Amino acid sequence: MTNLPNKARVVIIGGGISGCSVAYHLAKLGWKDIILLERKQLTSGTTWHAAGLVGQLRASENMTRLAKYSADLYVKLEEETGIATGMRQNGSITVALTEERKEEIYRQATLARAFDVDVQEISPRQVKEMYPHLNIEDVVGAVHLPRDGQCDPANIAMALAKGARQLGAKVVENVKVTAVHDRDGRVTGVAWARGEESGTIETDLVVNCGGMWGRDLAASSGVTLPLHACEHFYIVTEAIEGLSRLPVLRVPDECAYYKEDAGKMLLGAFEPKAKPWGMGGISEDFCFDQLPDDFDHFEPILEKAVSRMPMLETAGIHTFFNGPESFTPDDRYYLGEAPELKGYWVAAGYNSIGIASSGGAGFALAQWMNDGEPPFDLWEVDIRRAQPFQRNRQYLKERVTETLGLLYADHFPYRQVATSRGIRRTPLHEHLKARGAVFGEVAGWERANWFAREGQEREYRYSWKRQNWFENQKEEHLAVRNGAGLFDMTSFGKIRIEGRDATAFLQRVCANQMDVEPGRIVYTQMLNQRGGIESDLTVTRLSQTAFFAVVPGATLQRDLAWLRKQLRPEEFVVITDVTASESVLVLMGPKARNVITRVSPNDFSNESFPFGTAQEIEIGMGLARAHRVTYVGELGWELYVSSDQTAHVFEAIEEAGKSSGLKLCGLHALDSCRIEKAFRHFGHDITDEDHVLEAGLGFAVKTAKGEFIGRDAVLRKREEGLKRRLVQFRLKDPEPLLFHNEALVRDGKIVSIVTSGNYGHHLGGAIGLGYVPCDGESEADVLSSSYEIEIAGERFPAEASLRPMYDPKAERTKM
Structure with a gap:
């Protein structure tokens, strides 16, 4: 008979190195009643035949932190467990x-x-x-890299399993999990089978470490886990x-x-x-x-x-x-709690770097499960980045033919994937394509990144220098600065939050004052208890009981999950993803008012339509909701149009804009405009690890309104003072380019990295944002230093500013 308990605190599914690492690290934290179930034998899926390379450098600081943790752990494991890991740091x-x-x-x-x-x-x-x-x-x-190394993957997994057992975890082989049970949106247990035997273990927590079996197991519970074997x-x-x-x-x-x-x-x-x-x-x-x-x-x-x-x-x-x-579709693994089912955690999809990653990933996931929040920013591997459609097997089959090879391909900036394209298209896709759009893909959305001139090839020519669309971006950028530009931003995530308790709910989860008059737009953040930024969004009050939130398309699933997680049982609030119901046309630039008044009878003057407000308008022969906000730092409106009327409204605006030189613009120009204005980008400049005050967003935090998530952390930070500040930089030499992850050098010493970068075509040089340590220092102290940015080993002088270098008083948005 299989000696399995009826109850457990957590059931880990899968006995490769990932599952063994999660069990080990939970046990290290003092968890009891840990059970790991392996369908056959430990390591028998992928771990046993892995090459065992342990590289420490990854594309971000936190991923590097986890890889370094893995290397250090594997060195210590042999002494702790007596199992030879074969780990040697031969570089x-x-x-x-x-x-x-x-x-x-x-x-x-x-x-x-x-x-x-x-x-x-x-x-x-x-x-x-x-x-x-x-x-x-x-x-x-x-x-x-002299401290990189190699190891024996199977023995490391065995050492982790032994370490977990020594700390009280139960590791059982030849037991298959046949189902994960749930009720009322949360895990209640797992069903298992071994030969003729079967049973159930009651548990509130499961961790899917199923590797190449993980996708189908997750799908049986309605959980999206996009991965495919190669x-x-x-x-x-x-x-x-x-x-x-x-x-x-x-x-x-x-x-x-x-x-x-x-x-x-x-x-x-x-x-x-x-x-x-x-x-x-x-x-x-x-x-x-x-x-x-x-x-x-x-x-x-x-x-x-x-x-x-x-x-x-x-x-x-x-x-x-x-x-x-x-x-996986983006060559990054998955960690975290699935947004579809409470208590369903994931650690899978390692893209051939599972040995180097699993030690750190197991540590991070265990901390996350124990504390209720990740130990630091893990957005790039967060399961909440997965889009529901990505569980489609044909999509995955096509995409992974490419992603395996991308690991060793040139990692050029702006590189676009070639496979599994065209899945999510806006109503204007064919219109834009006919006008020269060159598309990129984010969260499955096809988005116009730049517009080719007549006769110009509509493809990327990748380089670390100026790419073939650099001049196109410049023309689009300057059209926004000097005339008028039109963007298709339908990929924005759109969420309705409505019901009797919607106002009180948003007051609790958002840092800004949300109890405003209908028609007002509030720029705000949702914070965690540490004052870190979980979401960066605008919220428009539509009525006394209805609000409309706009978030980046890439973070929609994360933001929905965060909102739903904060909802209390007694609160009557309905949260609905309405992304596909409306398109978004973004009309921006000093001539935007000239264009829109030719196509709409509404009054767009400052007096009748001030900045930070929304109104329903007539446009062409249709209707839209116009939001007067900006992400480029110019006068303009975001126009939310019912999907069935989008093509008509676009054609009407295009015709009305001819006399004003209206230019179609892409996402590259949007990004270069926003970085000139020092607007933050979630996932790069601001994350759940970055304190809202240190990110320079204190103006959007209203502690006087009463309790909200993160308020105590904001008050503490105000009392203690800032330990770092987000600073804007411009390279004095107009030739080099910044993308992100270049080293930030202060008075000759590397202190940080550039969190995001682009070329400021109006300011005449590459622009970057980055955090500067400043414990106990004033703003004047920060600005009095000498700054350089190191690019591929060469240092370039940079000027620094704590205020936006473009339109620091925000006068242009209120023209």
């Missing part, structure tokens, strides 16, 4: 074969320094000294005489990585077009299984590898391996 080298790749890895080196990761840029000659077997003929640059290939040579210990080597321009292990060489591939696997489901008896060989698929990688490392030509192949790994 890694990444080589560049092109100038563009060299720029990328040098930018990464700058980022590593900002995150306190040991790194050196090294010459081809130094690469040869460290890796004598390598052909460096066409190597143009390289980066060495075939992943590597070969291991026979023993090579004289092969000594070497750093891990990555040659991304050839889609290859190399790992020396016990005198043999492992060569792995991240080929540009991958092979999805398991479309028809995964065999019930899958356990330590390999997939059929496909040497033809791997051969192009091997050919380049033999040229790169000539000793491979005579080395015999001991193992040709093909095994499945899970990949």
Whole structure:
């Protein structure tokens, strides 16, 4: 008989390294009644055949923090559990074969320094000294991270499982979870089966660590977990005489990585077009299984590898391996509580970096479950970024053919995915396409990023320098500054919050004063108890009992989940996603009033239609709700139009705008305009880790109105003083570009990073935002320093400002 309890505090589903890490870290926090259930044997899905590379540098500070935590943990585990983890910090080298790749890895080196990761840029000659077997003929640059390493993945998972057991957790193999039970929107238990036996465990919490099984398990509970397995290939040579210990080597321009292990060489591939696997489901008896060989698929990688490392030509192949790994639509894994079901947590979808990530991910998720909030900003891996449509299997199958290869592709700024496109389109999609729109994709939405001129190719030509649309962005940007521009922003998330208690509810969850007259628009944040920013939004009061919230399209699921989580049982409030019901046309610029008055009989004067208000208007032969707000720092209106009338209203505005030089504008121009005005961007400049006062948004916080979430943290910060400030920067040299993650240098020392960047076409240089440490310092102290921004190892002088460099008194929005 299977000795399983009837109740548990938490049930973890899946015994790969992810599930074992979650169990270990919850047990470390003192949790009791932890049960991990594995359908077959521990590590038998993906973990056992992972390559075991442990790189510390990631694309953000917090992801790097978690990767460094993993490396440190794996070093300590052997002593703690007695299981050899094979962890050795032999370093890694990444080589560049092109100038563009060299720029990328040098930018990464700058980022590593900002995150306190040991790194050196090294010459081809130094690469040869460290890796004598390598052909460096066409190597143009390289980066060495001496504390990166490699390990034995299966043994690390076993060590984590043993550590969890030692702390009281129960780890049970050969037990399959057949269902997760729920009632009234929250988890109540799991059903399990083992052979002829079956039963139920009552629990309020489950963690889906099911790897490639995770998507279907989640879907059975109505939870979106978009991931799909791909075939992943590597070969291991026979023993090579004289092969000594070497750093891990990555040659991304050839889609290859190399790992020396016990005198043999492992060569792995991240080929540009991958092979999805398991479309028809995964065999019930899958356990330590390999997939059929496909040497033809791997051969192009091997050919380049033999040229790169000539000793491979005579080395015999001991193992040709093909095994499945899970990949996600954006190459980032999933952590957190699913928005669809309370108590349903996720740690899955590791995109071939599960070994390096799982130690830190398990730590972060355990802290999150224990404290009720994440230990720091985890938005880039938050399950709430997933869109419901992304559980579609055809979408996932097509997308993962690309995302596997993107891990080693050039990570150019503004790079767009090519697969699974065109799923969410606005009513104006074909109109914009006919007028030269070049589209990008966010949360499945096709959005016009820039407009090509007649005869100009409608494709991105990627670079770390000025890309082929730079002048297009400039024309659109200056049209907004000097004339009038029209944007399609239908992708905004739109939420109705209504009911008897809607006002009181919003007063509690929002930091600004929400009890305003109908027709007023309030810019506000939703804060957590630490004063961090959970959401950045505008809320329009439509009536005494109805409000309309506008949020970024990418954060809609997160914002809906946050609102619903705060709702008390006794409150009568209905929260509805109405995103698809209305389009948004954004008319902005000093000539915006000239354009709109030609197409609407309403009064758009300052007296009749002041800034921060909304009215229903007639427009063309239709109706719209006009909101006088701005994200570009100019006079203008956001026009919310019923989806069925959108095309007509667009055509009417376009015709009315001809005499004013109205220009269609894309998201790139919107972003460059907003950064000149120092408007914050959620997910970059402001996150749940950034205090609202340190972000410079204290003007939108009204502590005098009474209690709201985060009020105490705001009052404490006012008493203690700010430890850092968000500052705007402009490079004095007009040539270099800023994107984000460049190092911020104060008086010769790296102190932070650029959180977001773009080119200020009106201000005449690259503009960035970034936090400057300032504990005990005045504004004058902050501004009296000398600032530079380091880009790929080169430092450029920058001027700093705590006020917007463009229109600091906000006079243009109220013209």
